[in-house]
Amino acid sequence: MIPLSAAAASSICQSCGACCATYRVSFYWAEAPERGIPDAMVEPLTPWHACLRGTNDARPRCAALTGQVGVHVACGIYAQRASPCRDVEVGDERCRRARARHGLPPLADAFAVPVLR
Template identity: 60%
Template sequence: MEQINPCTTCGACCAQFRVSFYWAEALERGLPEEFYGPLTPTMAHMLGTNCRKPRCAALSGEVGQETRCAVYDARPSPCRSVEPGDEKCLRARSSYGLAGL
């Protein structure tokens, strides 16, 4: 029986946190330029996440319903560090009124 990834029906973390990372990581991972921008001389951020109400430019769909990351395989390390059910996940889900995992 195939297990469904809970992230594909959530997306809350992608619409909750700023995603900043060392600029060279984008090149190393092959992250398309239209999804990130400069933050400082050495740091970059995922577009859409560096604002008062963040939502990553790579996120499509409706949070809590059905979502998809357009750059999943090339996503930077901060995105990779959030695990389903961890503290950041639960905080993001809570902010959207979603139950914990």
């Protein structure tokens, strides 16, 4: 994979948001107060785990996500976002699957990244 600068990755994600509307974003409950994630954005899952509100629904969509997936989106709690949000990398397998679920092309195709043969 061709490494992207943080600014380039952020720009790509602002026109996507697919992973924020695909996966359950769960974490050890104490992460929420430690990061300052607002209570209104957190749902309890088990005595030890919580998730971002909306991501445990049948059609997941994080409550912090605004905008239209695949067009323009923003994260309302970007500075406080949970560890699973930080783990997804532009172009990795979770990114690819999330984009496919929303009918978006893999990034290598979308951005015409040259493939060495």
